[in-house]
Amino acid sequence: MKINKGTGACFVVIGRLKEVPTLRATSTGTPVTNIVLAVDEVSYKDGKEEPVCTQWIPITVWGVAATFLSGSARPGLRLYVEANVKIEKESVADSEGKAHAFYIPAFHANDISVIDALRLSPSTQAEAE
Numbered sequence: 206m207k208i209n210k211g212t213g214a215c216f217v218v219i220g221r222l223k224e225v226p227t228l229r230a231t232s233t234g235t236p237v238t239n240i241v242l243a244v245d246e247v248s249y250k251d252g253k254e255e256p257v258c259t260q261w262i263p264i265t266v267w268g269v270a271a272t273f274l275s276g277s278a279r280p281g282l283r284l285y286v287e288a289n290v291k292i293e294k295e296s297v298a299d300s301e302g303k304a305h306a307f308y309i310p311a312f313h314a315n316d317i318s319v320i321d322a323l324r325l326s327p328s329t330q331a332e333a334e
Contacts, residue, residue: 214290216312218262219320220244222282226266228275238271240264242284264288264312274317287316 220242228238242264246257264286266274278284291313296306 215287215315216290217285217287218242218244218264219283219285220262222274222278222280222284223261224280226271226275226278228271236268236271236275238266238275240266240274240278240284242286262312264314266314266317270314270317283320285318285320286314288312288314 223241223243226238226240228236230236240263242262244260244262246260247254248257249255289312291311292308293311294306294308296304298304
């Protein structure tokens, strides 16, 4: 386990990639991409696991990890992600023009690991060998 000093709030999520990430660059040339991980919430009833719902977690990925994911990741890829959480303030005006502030958590990945890839079909696996 690694500990990042001074990084603030941090969380770990394990989930499956929703779609192929699109790589872009900041104005300074830093690679960045956004991913969405599907995390299945389950409950247990009579000792059996029952799906409840799927949570969709948006995460921003920077640098080498962004470049790697955009070049090789496919939907369904299972990832382990450690991310810093930053609270971003947004505001919106109501119908009377009065501004209302609300806060949205933004997740910025600082470590990503591939847990497992999608299993290849027998014919695709034979071609790969």
